[in-house]
Amino acid sequence: MGHGDAELGVVLKTTPLRESDLLVVLYTATHGRVTAVARGARKSQRRFAGALQLLVLGRYQLGRRPKGELWGLDSADVEREWTQLASDVFAVAHASYIAELVAALLPAESPEPEALDVIVGLWESLSEGGASPAALRNVELALLELAGHQPALASCAACGERDLESGAMFDPARGGAICRRCAATSRGPGVRPLEPGTRRYLVEVAAAHSAAAARAIDERYPSGDRTAARDAMIAMVGSLVGKPLKSLEYIAKLGAAARR
Numbered sequence: 001m002g003h004g005d006a007e008l009g010v011v012l013k014t015t016p017l018r019e020s021d022l023l024v025v026l027y028t029a030t031h032g033r034v035t036a037v038a039r040g041a042r043k044s045q046r047r048f049a050g051a052l053q054l055l056v057l058g059r060y061q062l063g064r065r066p067k068g069e070l071w072g073l074d075s076a077d078v079e080r081e082w083t084q085l086a087s088d089v090f091a092v093a094h095a096s097y098i099a100e101l102v103a104a105l106l107p108a109e110s111p112e113p114e115a116l117d118v119i120v121g122l123w124e125s126l127s128e129g130g131a132s133p134a135a136l137r138n139v140e141l142a143l144l145e146l147a148g149h150q151p152a153l154a155s156c157a158a159c160g161e162r163d164l165e166s167g168a169m170f171d172p173a174r175g176g177a178i179c180r181r182c183a184a185t186s187r188g189p190g191v192r193p194l195e196p197g198t199r200r201y202l203v204e205v206a207a208a209h210s211a212a213a214a215r216a217i218d219e220r221y222p223s224g225d226r227t228a229a230r231d232a233m234i235a236m237v238g239s240l241v242g243k244p245l246k247s248l249e250y251i252a253k254l255g256a257a258a259r260r
């Protein structure tokens with residue numbers, strides 16, 4: 001059986017379905033985010049060749065749609081894999097968060113050709129040097145941009161003012177950085193002060209051309225700026241997705257354990 005026309009993609013999530021099937025959420029190059037039924041995959045994964053997991057760039061043979069929105073997933077093959085990262089809990093946590101973010105943020109069946117490169121770019125960066133906050137923020141910001149929700153960082157999201165050095169706030173509901181004057185009317189949940197260093201860190205991270213290229217930025221900023229940037233981005237994601245992401249809670253627990 002040839003896989004010449006199989007779709008390049010990655011698995012975002014798998015859920016048991018009935019007795020023997022798996023429901024698989026994929027991000028594919030040509031169809032974007034799709035949900036497919038892998039028949040019998042809970043009993044035998046032979047047809048799927050280890051490609052139904054995180055950290056694998058695979059080829060997925062999508063069959064006809066039996067009904068509604070679900071595709072059939074007939075078979076799969078591994079194209080490249082980064083599964084050696086599975087023993088690194090921080091790497092897995094970052095990869096899981098990005099998978100959950102793509103599933104929650106990018107609309108179904110609306111392909112963004114760059115999204116796969118962004119996801120794989122994170123895995124490359126993780127295998128080069130482990131988990132890095134700046135690399136994760138770079139990927140998060142790239143995905144927000146693809147989803148049309150890039151936060152304003154260089155000028156006020158409300159009025160365009162470029163002076164954000166004093167009294168600036170971060171307001172996720174208004175779209176990012178808010179100048180001192182506009183901040184007077186920012187009162188929603190998730191609104192927080194945006195220190196100049198935190199803002200510069202996010203600007204630098206967003207400008208890096210890949211996750212791996214962003215790594216070095218962490219060393220140039222105090223941990224307070226990295227933490228504040230993380231919290232601002234989590235507030236932004238929460239405001240867009242409208243629910244807490246499970247993988248973020250897990251990352252927070254890992255972070256707390258590492259500090260003890």
Ligand SMILES: [Zn+2]
Nearest residue numbers: 156159179182
């Ligand atoms: Zn303003």
